[in-house]
Amino acid sequence: MSGTQPGTPAFPEAARDAVRDGTLRGNLRHATRTIRGKRARAVAELDDWAELRAAGKAIKDRTLRHLDHYLVRLERSVTAAGGTVHWAADAAEANRIVTGLVKATGEREVVKVKSMATQEIGLNEALEAEGVRAYETDLAELIVQLGRDRPSHTLVPAIHRNRGEIRDVFAREMAAWGRPAPDGLTDRPADLAEAARLHLREKFLRAGVGISGANFMVAETGTLVVVESEGNGRMCLTLPETLISVVGIEKVVPTWRDLEVFLQLLPRSSTAERMNPYTTMWTGTADGDGPRAFHLVLLDNGRTDTLADEVGRQALRCIRCSACLNVCPVYERAGGHAYGSVYPGPIGAILSPQLRGTGSAVDASLPYASSLCGACTDVCPVAIDFPEVLIHLRERVVQGGEATRNGVRVRLRPAKGHAAERAAMRAARWALDHPAALRAGQRLVSRTRRLHPARLPGPGRAWTDARELPEVPPEPFRDWWRRTRGDAR
Amino acid sequence: MSDGRDRVLARVRRALADVPRGERPGDVPVDRSYRRAHGERTAEETVALLAANLAEYRAVVHRTAQDGLPGLLRTLLARRGAASVLVPAGLPAHWTAAVDARRVDDLAASTARELEAVDSVVTGCAVAVAETGTLVLDGGPAQGRRRISLLPDHHVCVVRVPDQVVASVPEALERLDPRRPLTWISGPSATSDIELERVEGVHGPRTLEVVLLEVSGTPDAATHGGG
Ligand code: SF4
Numbered sequence: 001m002s003g004t005q006p007g008t009p010a011f012p013e014a015a016r017d018a019v020r021d022g023t024l025r026g027n028l029r030h031a032t033r034t035i036r037g038k039r040a041r042a043v044a045e046l047d048d049w050a051e052l053r054a055a056g057k058a059i060k061d062r063t064l065r066h067l068d069h070y071l072v073r074l075e076r077s078v079t080a081a082g083g084t085v086h087w088a089a090d091a092a093e094a095n096r097i098v099t100g101l102v103k104a105t106g107e108r109e110v111v112k113v114k115s116m117a118t119q120e121i122g123l124n125e126a127l128e129a130e131g132v133r134a135y136e137t138d139l140a141e142l143i144v145q146l147g148r149d150r151p152s153h154t155l156v157p158a159i160h161r162n163r164g165e166i167r168d169v170f171a172r173e174m175a176a177w178g179r180p181a182p183d184g185l186t187d188r189p190a191d192l193a194e195a196a197r198l199h200l201r202e203k204f205l206r207a208g209v210g211i212s213g214a215n216f217m218v219a220e221t222g223t224l225v226v227v228e229s230e231g232n233g234r235m236c237l238t239l240p241e242t243l244i245s246v247v248g249i250e251k252v253v254p255t256w257r258d259l260e261v262f263l264q265l266l267p268r269s270s271t272a273e274r275m276n277p278y279t280t281m282w283t284g285t286a287d288g289d290g291p292r293a294f295h296l297v298l299l300d301n302g303r304t305d306t307l308a309d310e311v312g313r314q315a316l317r318c319i320r321c322s323a324c325l326n327v328c329p330v331y332e333r334a335g336g337h338a339y340g341s342v343y344p345g346p347i348g349a350i351l352s353p354q355l356r357g358t359g360s361a362v363d364a365s366l367p368y369a370s371s372l373c374g375a376c377t378d379v380c381p382v383a384i385d386f387p388e389v390l391i392h393l394r395e396r397v398v399q400g401g402e403a404t405r406n407g408v409r410v411r412l413r414p415a416k417g418h419a420a421e422r423a424a425m426r427a428a429r430w431a432l433d434h435p436a437a438l439r440a441g442q443r444l445v446s447r448t449r450r451l452h453p454a455r456l457p458g459p460g461r462a463w464t465d466a467r468e469l470p471e472v473p474p475e476p477f478r479d480w481w482r483r484t485r486g487d488a489r
Numbered sequence: 490m491s492d493g494r495d496r497v498l499a500r501v502r503r504a505l506a507d508v509p510r511g512e513r514p515g516d517v518p519v520d521r522s523y524r525r526a527h528g529e530r531t532a533e534e535t536v537a538l539l540a541a542n543l544a545e546y547r548a549v550v551h552r553t554a555q556d557g558l559p560g561l562l563r564t565l566l567a568r569r570g571a572a573s574v575l576v577p578a579g580l581p582a583h584w585t586a587a588v589d590a591r592r593v594d595d596l597a598a599s600t601a602r603e604l605e606a607v608d609s610v611v612t613g614c615a616v617a618v619a620e621t622g623t624l625v626l627d628g629g630p631a632q633g634r635r636r637i638s639l640l641p642d643h644h645v646c647v648v649r650v651p652d653q654v655v656a657s658v659p660e661a662l663e664r665l666d667p668r669r670p671l672t673w674i675s676g677p678s679a680t681s682d683i684e685l686e687r688v689e690g691v692h693g694p695r696t697l698e699v700v701l702l703e704v705s706g707t708p709d710a711a712t713h714g715g716g
Binding site: 027030031034035045046047048051052054055058059061062065066067068069070071072075081086087088089093097137138139140143158159162163166189190192193196197200201204205218221223229230231232234235237238239249254256257259260261263264267271273274275276277278279280281282283286288289290298300304305307308310404407 | 493494496497498499500501502503504505506507508512513514517518519520521522523524527542546597601602605618620621622623628634635636639658659662667668669670671672673674675676677678679680681682683684685686688690691692693
């Protein structure tokens with residue numbers, strides 16, 4: 001996949017900056033706490049949540065274990081329904097395919113539904129380089145795009161911006177992108193939404209090409225599903241002549257019936273609603289309703305490398321609900337940018353180092369960007385065992401071992417020049433600077449130890465062996481830290 | 490293109506070297522002991538739950554018997570000051586018989602720009618889900634293309650009760666045909682992107698009104714599609 005930006009700081013450095021940013025922390029805390037409380041209530045409404053979650057996990061495991069079968073089936077169904085399927089092994093290939101398809105239509109601009117896959121491959125930049133302008137149409141993405149910013153949360157990407165900042169961005173930037181913001185724009189959310197509505201409506205009505213991702217693809221029927229709230233998705237999916245969807249290969253589910261599980265799990269885990277305001281489902285092309293041409297680009301970009309790891313594979317079950325972000329004490333303080341990728345929070349900590357490998361400083365430090373408190377596992381609707389994957393990845397960073405990179409089996413050496421140990425130590429120090437994160441972590445490390453008696457000693461020992469402070473261990477690290485540093489914070 | 494296909498599929502197969510050769514997808518167990526619906530309800534209680542959940546997500550809910558429908562639709566459109574109303578093919582003619590607003594048909598040739606200039610739209614639906622407060626449109630009679638329930642700022646959706654109402658998401662999927670383009674609507678368009686404060690109507694209709702049309706006995710031709 002397209003790697004991290006050159007010079008992207010490792011997690012602890014990036015997190016330290018974020019923690020100093022009072023506005024960001026305030027916004028994040030407010031947001032994650034609000035969503036967290038609502039989610040718990042939405043989930044409690046269904047007394048079969050445990051069974052739904054088990055089914056969601058099992059359906060995804062079945063799919064992943066037979067992914068070739070389901071992808072071929074999906075391709076056949078989509079083709080039979082009038083769509084065209086393309087396969088992209090990496091970001092460059094996907095960008096080439098999409099850019100080619102857009103240029104073949106003769107259009108010079110596209111409207112986009114928020115999609116993590118297209119962010120992951122840097123599609124907007126690739127289109128730009130070919131003279132095609134991509135307009136993000138999700139309100140938060142619009143805020144991010146106009147502010148020349150990066151998204152910081154899977155679900156609410158502009159969560160780090162408050163209303164005053166958004167007003168300023170709209171007033172300053174909208175004119176350069178199309179319809180200017182109305183004079184005297186206030187910072188009332190309703191007025192800001194109205195400004196976005198007017199600004200974007202103009203683009204929807206003239207757009208010839210729409211680009212989307214998808215939440216689910218049904219192998220049996222060839223149906224794609226996009227779940228959203230604002231209606232910008234519906235605009236992009238139904239008004240243009242040509243629709244191009246770029247979707248990770250892990251998003252396939254076997255049957256139509258399987259949607260009954262995920263359409264219950266996703267909205268409640270995500271926005272804490274019984275159902276999100278809009279869901280669009282389409283199967284190929286339909287006569288007279290919606291785009292006349294439909295292209296599906298199936299994206300690998302590191303997913304098969306992740307699939308090859310029997311422990312790490314489960315990260316591909318993720319349905320991107322972002323519940324794990326909202327309960328993560330580390331995320332709440334560090335913010336999404338610190339993770340150095342489009343996948344922030346706990347899922348980013350386990351997915352990015354698998355998609356990209358652990359070669360860069362940020363990717364080597366991500367498995368340490370967690371207190372192992374396990375709160376993420378408790379809320380995850382597909383029951384991803386985060387502590388298990390995190391510890392497995394730490395082991396790989398520290399000890400090296402077998403892994404698959406770009407489809408080739410390789411033997412990774414322990415990260416060079418003590419980079420791993422430095423990353424680990426810095427992450428540990430960072431956690432120590434944030435007592436609540438640490439307390440949560442310590443409580444649950446012991447819990448994890450009970451759950452994984454055979455696992456922890458390995459990486460745990462490696463970490464102790466490698467660290468530069470051999471005199472510490474007899475005393476709990478935290479106590480030592482406090483004693484030697486005083487109560488710095 | 491086929492090059493990418495072969496490469497990706499080969500990688501998938503190599504990645505799954507640990508999966509025993511003889512294993513079939515169906516061998517990976519999926520326990521479906523989750524519920525088909527949550528709670529026991531009479532048909533009337535299910536309709537009441539639909540109404541309550543729609544209202545909680547800020548749809549405006551009305552109930553009427555058959556003969557009250559034309560008058561109600563007239564009132565709802567007049568209250569909005571709607572000068573024009575979009576009407577999908579197959580909408581029973583008597584539904585909008587009393588409406589003052591100019592009727593605009595959903596024609597294949599109409600452009601999005603023309604349709605977005607219309608004030609209101611009236612549609613039926615395919616099925617409504619009580620537990621989630623969701624309306625599903627499938628492009629069938631009285632529902633029209635997906636864009637018509639999107640572009641006007643005011644959507645009035647008529648649901649025949651109790652026969653178009655199901656309790657749950659699993660029951661709804663059972664009734665739907667995946668080959669049709671489907672739109673699931675739960676409340677009006679909304680965003681919480683600005684400081685998590687909910688704002689209705691960013692792009693879709695800012696006002697969603699739902700008419701629960703009481704139909705006694707089995708649906709007849711007058712209310713089922715064609716009209
Ligand atoms: S890992 Fe689980 S909780 Fe986190 S976004 Fe994915 S599905 Fe949701």
